[in-house]
Amino acid sequence: MEGLWLFSVALSAAGAIGFICIILVLRWVLYFRKGLAWDGGAAEFNWHPVLIVTGFIFLQGIAIIVYRLPWTWQCSKKMMKFIHAALNLVAFIFAVISMVAVFDFHNAANIPNMYSLHSWLVPTSAFYLSFNEQLVLGVGIYLIPATPVSWRAAFMPLHVYSGLLLFTSVIAVALMGITEKLIFALDNPKYKDSPPEAILVNALGVLLVLFGLTNKANATFNAINNRVNEEKHVFVFRNVV
Amino acid sequence: MEGLWLFSVALSAAGAIGFICIILVLRWVLYFRKGLAWDGGAAEFNWHPVLIVTGFIFLQGIAIIVYRLPWTWQCSKKMMKFIHAALNLVAFIFAVISMVAVFDFHNAANIPNMYSLHSWLVPTSAFYLSFNEQLVLGVGIYLIPATPVSWRAAFMPLHVYSGLLLFTSVIAVALMGITEKLIFALDNPKYKDSPPEAILVNALGVLLVLFGLTNKANATFNAINNRVNEEKHVFVFRNVV
Numbered sequence: 001m002e003g004l005w006l007f008s009v010a011l012s013a014a015g016a017i018g019f020i021c022i023i024l025v026l027r028w029v030l031y032f033r034k035g036l037a038w039d040g041g042a043a044e045f046n047w048h049p050v051l052i053v054t055g056f057i058f059l060q061g062i063a064i065i066v067y068r069l070p071w072t073w074q075c076s077k078k079m080m081k082f083i084h085a086a087l088n089l090v091a092f093i094f095a096v097i098s099m100v101a102v103f104d105f106h107n108a109a110n111i112p113n114m115y116s117l118h119s120w121l122v123p124t125s126a127f128y129l130s131f132n133e134q135l136v137l138g139v140g141i142y143l144i145p146a147t148p149v150s151w152r153a154a155f156m157p158l159h160v161y162s163g164l165l166l167f168t169s170v171i172a173v174a175l176m177g178i179t180e181k182l183i184f185a186l187d188n189p190k191y192k193d194s195p196p197e198a199i200l201v202n203a204l205g206v207l208l209v210l211f212g213l214t215n216k217a218n219a220t221f222n223a224i225n226n227r228v229n230e231e232k233h234v235f236v237f238r239n240v241v
Numbered sequence: 242m243e244g245l246w247l248f249s250v251a252l253s254a255a256g257a258i259g260f261i262c263i264i265l266v267l268r269w270v271l272y273f274r275k276g277l278a279w280d281g282g283a284a285e286f287n288w289h290p291v292l293i294v295t296g297f298i299f300l301q302g303i304a305i306i307v308y309r310l311p312w313t314w315q316c317s318k319k320m321m322k323f324i325h326a327a328l329n330l331v332a333f334i335f336a337v338i339s340m341v342a343v344f345d346f347h348n349a350a351n352i353p354n355m356y357s358l359h360s361w362l363v364p365t366s367a368f369y370l371s372f373n374e375q376l377v378l379g380v381g382i383y384l385i386p387a388t389p390v391s392w393r394a395a396f397m398p399l400h401v402y403s404g405l406l407l408f409t410s411v412i413a414v415a416l417m418g419i420t421e422k423l424i425f426a427l428d429n430p431k432y433k434d435s436p437p438e439a440i441l442v443n444a445l446g447v448l449l450v451l452f453g454l455t456n457k458a459n460a461t462f463n464a465i466n467n468r469v470n471e472e473k474h475v476f477v478f479r480n481v482v
Contacts, residue, residue, distance in 0.1 A: 111433060112433050112434070112435065115432065115433050115434075115435045115439065116420065116423075116432065116433075116443070117416060117419055117420055117423070117442070117443045117446040117447075118420060120443050120446070120447055121416075121446070121447065121450060161461070165454075168409060168413075171413075172409075172412075172413035172416065175358060175362070175413065175417055176416055176417050176420045178358055179357065179358055179359060179417045179420050179421055180420055180424065182357075182358070183421065183424045183425070184424070191356065191357065192352060192353050192356050192357075193353070193356075194353065194356045198356065201358070202357070202358045202361050205358040205361065205362070206358075206361055206362065209362060213406075220402070
């Protein structure tokens, strides 16, 4: 029960930090930038940070730990799988829309696409490959009933490793994006003069790191607990089949 | 033996990628920027990326996997500990000097210190805390003979987790630094026009990610192998005591 109490605290912390991140990114674009629109201008670009933070970071983070919540261990296995898959699918759709927003904004403003390291990391690193591997193989292996149980068990360590790697990568790449945007957008006063917008968005960056840390700890340490507690075999079986 | 062969390939890949990263960062500062000096100018700043890549990323990466190399399992345990500690100590010293270089450069050019998200993440995130925890508790628990063996065993999962977290964080923060520097330094042509320097340094960033991935895979997957192979108890004992 001690482990459960600690896990509940860490889970509440991750949830609270995640909500604050969403509030801060909305405050950033609605109060300091030009709000949200779909007109090829700066307000269209603003969908990019909003959708990445709410979808690709927050929803993906929830999807990662949804299996770890002890009070779901008695739920239908199929329902838990669909919740995990659905959250990841929504996160993926948000990410795609957020990228369309950037391309639209760049094209309308005659800014070249895909020149920065931030953008290079999307298609070239394991980041993108992981998501494809997670999405295509994850659905193929865990949602298609015909797939042999032995395949599901063999693929599980890679699925968990890749999922956590992707989650970490998304946060790292988001921090690069925040850095870029603050340098480009802040002009008078500049980023180096630390205006209120810079402080707010730096704080958002720090909180995204804390969300990643607490959420990953929930995923990792609870998995460690599971390995040593009495429910080990039930849990492993439920996660694989 | 299959595992060993795969590990050797991954290890060679990590080593080769690491060396290419060092060559690229030297090429960047010596050819595209104003070289290396200790004069408060741009050439002093250049020590920052050089020392972070060679020390805080490459040497720390080697320090992480030095215990995992199967051919060291027969070496003196004490010697392996000192190699691990010495590599991390050199990495830490390089990191400190690299930060002094930035403060010197900022102060000479009247640029404010610690305003960017890149700099905020150093003291506020688990990044810095991890290094202190690793350095102080790592030395206290593993290098002082009087520490009880049970403490060493209990602290090991946290030591490994924090070490890998720190290694990942350093690479993520380095990518933010690269992004900042390219935007600030490239003026005519600008970063968005993708001049040769931008391509070179973007490639450096991608290779740093690949170094992190291959090196972390060496640390993690070999650890998984160790858990299931016959040398499990010998290995665990050697790592703890």
